[in-house]
Amino acid sequence: MPEGGRTTRVPLVERVLEANDQIAADNRAELERRGIFSVDLIGAPGSGKTALLEATLRALKGHRRPAVLVGDLATRRDGDRLARWCDQVVQISTGQGCHLEANQVRDALGQIDLDAVDLLFIENVGNLICPVGFDLGQAAKVGLFSLTEGDDKAAKHPYLVEAADLLLLNKIDLLPHLSFDRPSFEADVRLLNRRVAILDVSATTGQGLDAWIAWLDR
Amino acid sequence: MDGPSRPGARPAQRATMLGVHEFSIAEALAAQVQRHAPASGRVAEVEISVGALRGLEPEALRMSWEAVTHDTPIAGAILRVDLRPWSITCSTCGRTWTSPVPFVACDCGDPAPVPTAGDELDLVALTIDEEEA
Numbered sequence: 001m002p003e004g005g006r007t008t009r010v011p012l013v014e015r016v017l018e019a020n021d022q023i024a025a026d027n028r029a030e031l032e033r034r035g036i037f038s039v040d041l042i043g044a045p046g047s048g049k050t051a052l053l054e055a056t057l058r059a060l061k062g063h064r065r066p067a068v069l070v071g072d073l074a075t076r077r078d079g080d081r082l083a084r085w086c087d088q089v090v091q092i093s094t095g096q097g098c099h100l101e102a103n104q105v106r107d108a109l110g111q112i113d114l115d116a117v118d119l120l121f122i123e124n125v126g127n128l129i130c131p132v133g134f135d136l137g138q139a140a141k142v143g144l145f146s147l148t149e150g151d152d153k154a155a156k157h158p159y160l161v162e163a164a165d166l167l168l169l170n171k172i173d174l175l176p177h178l179s180f181d182r183p184s185f186e187a188d189v190r191l192l193n194r195r196v197a198i199l200d201v202s203a204t205t206g207q208g209l210d211a212w213i214a215w216l217d218r
Numbered sequence: 219m220d221g222p223s224r225p226g227a228r229p230a231q232r233a234t235m236l237g238v239h240e241f242s243i244a245e246a247l248a249a250q251v252q253r254h255a256p257a258s259g260r261v262a263e264v265e266i267s268v269g270a271l272r273g274l275e276p277e278a279l280r281m282s283w284e285a286v287t288h289d290t291p292i293a294g295a296i297l298r299v300d301l302r303p304w305s306i307t308c309s310t311c312g313r314t315w316t317s318p319v320p321f322v323a324c325d326c327g328d329p330a331p332v333p334t335a336g337d338e339l340d341l342v343a344l345t346i347d348e349e350e351a
Contacts, residue, residue, distance in 0.1 A: 007262065009345045012254065016247050016266065016339045098239060129273055130239045133337065158320050159271045159337065191332055192320070 020134055023102035027109065027137025031120065037216070038120040040100075040136050042160060043144030044153070045126030048170040050078045051203035052144065053121055057085035059213050065116055069108045070123040071100040078123065088112050099130035102137055119216065128157040140165040147171040151181045155188040162192050166215060172200040173207055240274060244282035247341065251292055256346055261295040263345035269336030270304045270320070300342070304335045 015021060031038050043049045053068060060066055067088035070078045079091030090108040092100060105122060122138060124131040132141070143164035145153050148171055154161050161167070167189060175182065186198060199215070201208035247266065255261050264283075268274050276299040283297040303316040310328035320333035 005259075005348050007345060007347050009263075009343055010254075011343045012341050014250065014341045016243060016250060016341055018250070019246065097242065099242070101242075130242070133243075133272055133339065155321055157273075158333070158335070159273055162271055162335075163337070187330065188321070191330055 017134065020102045023106055024135035024137040027102055027106055028139070029137075030109070030114075031137060031139065034114055034117075036114065036117055036120050038122065038138045038140070039216070040122045040124060040131070040138035040141050041144060042124045042128065042131045042141060042164075043126065043146070043170075044128050044149055047126070047144050047146040047149060048203045049123050049126065049144055050081055052168065052170060052201065053082055053123060054085055055203045055206060055209055056121075056212065056216075057082065059209055060119070060216075061085070064119045064216070066119040066121060067112050067114075067117040068121045068123065069100075069105060069112075071097075071104070071125045073097075073125065082123075088117060094125055098125055098127050099134050100124050100136060101134050105136045128153070128160055132157075132159045132163050143167045145169050145185075147174050147178050147180045151185040152188070154185055154192070158192050161189055161196070164193065164196050167196055167198045168212065169198055169200050170203055173202040173205045240278040241282040241286070243274065243339070244279060244286045247283070247297075248286045248290065248292065250341055251295070251344065252290065254341075254344055255292055256348070259346045259348040261292045261344055262347045263296045263298055263343075264292075264341070265298045265300065265343040265345075267300045267302060267338055267340045267342050269302045269338040270318070271335045271337040272339055274299075274301070274339075276301055302336055302338065304333045306331045306333055308332075 041049055057066060066086055068082050068086055069090050069092060070082060071092045071094050072078050073094055076091050079089050083089045090111050092104050092108050122136055141164050143160045189198060199208055199211050201212055251261060251264055279299055280297050287293050287295060303318055304320045306317050306322060307314045308324040308326060308328050308331040311324060311326040313324060323329045324331045
């Protein structure tokens with residue numbers, strides 16, 4: 001305490017990410033008002049987020065009117081891949097940022113003709129930790145794990161498992177070739193989240209995509 | 219910066235410890251604290267409460283905090299992190315306890331009690347050293 005001064009403890013209860021959460025709430029209200037179902041897709045680098053979206057956009061052709069926002073640290077490669085299957089793709093370069101934030105989504109939505117959209121995919125930056133804590137205003141969080149990451153990844157990333165509205169387990173076609181313990185993976189998920197559905201998919205072979213599309217359509 | 223107080227930490231190690239995850243949280247917190255900081259007086263301490271689900275490392279958070287507040291009006295403010303633990307409930311014997319990690323066995327032999335935790339990330343209090351008018 002400085003001499004002659006006094007020390008005061010000021011109690012507050014305020015969320016640290018309040019500013020982000022407020023913009024996210026605005027995004028959510030806007031998307032809901034327009035009847036656009038939105039998915040924040042979160043997964044590790046190399047888990048197949050872009051491949052899954054390519055296969056999904058192909059399957060949705062003529063059936064839904066999707067748009068994609070894709071976050072990446074440095075390149076436009078994911079955006080270019082997805083633009084082959086969808087007219088409305090916005091690449092968000094995050095620079096140093098390891099996750100998307102609500103203001104980036106708000107700005108990217110401004111570059112989309114939302115009147116022509118009924119389904120929005122937000123491909124987050126490849127990362128299983130940071131993106132989970134930043135609300136973007138999405139209707140649903142979808143966690144994407146893949147067999148090549150190992151069967152302990154759900155247990156090592158409890159926040160994503162707990163927060164997810166759906167989990168996808170990609171590269172399921174590789175199951176015979178890997179030591180991935182599918183029951184152990186699911187047991188870990190169940191301890192953290194009793195309700196979340198787990199869909200086995202393969203973006204490469206198309207296995208399980210019907211169930212994923214049905215989930216998006218429900 | 220604070221090199222002398224951490225003689226063992228070389229630049230490469232420091233860069234690793236300044237995980238980008240904690241860094242962006244520290245940036246948001248610094249902006250928030252500066253909004254609350256009084257015109258007269260100095261912010262001496264900042265208290266935050268963090269749920270275990272967030273997966274935040276208090277030490278990385280504190281180092282990020284020092285980096286983002288350096289050369290700002292709140293430089294020198296001490297960050298106190300109250301890391302809320304996991305709550306573990308055993309469905310076999312009914313025992314409930316807290317743990318820093320989610321996957322632990324119960325003393326009764328149940329290998330997989332149920333872990334639950336919060337995801338709060340709250341600014342709880344500021345301590346202000348007020349100067350005499």
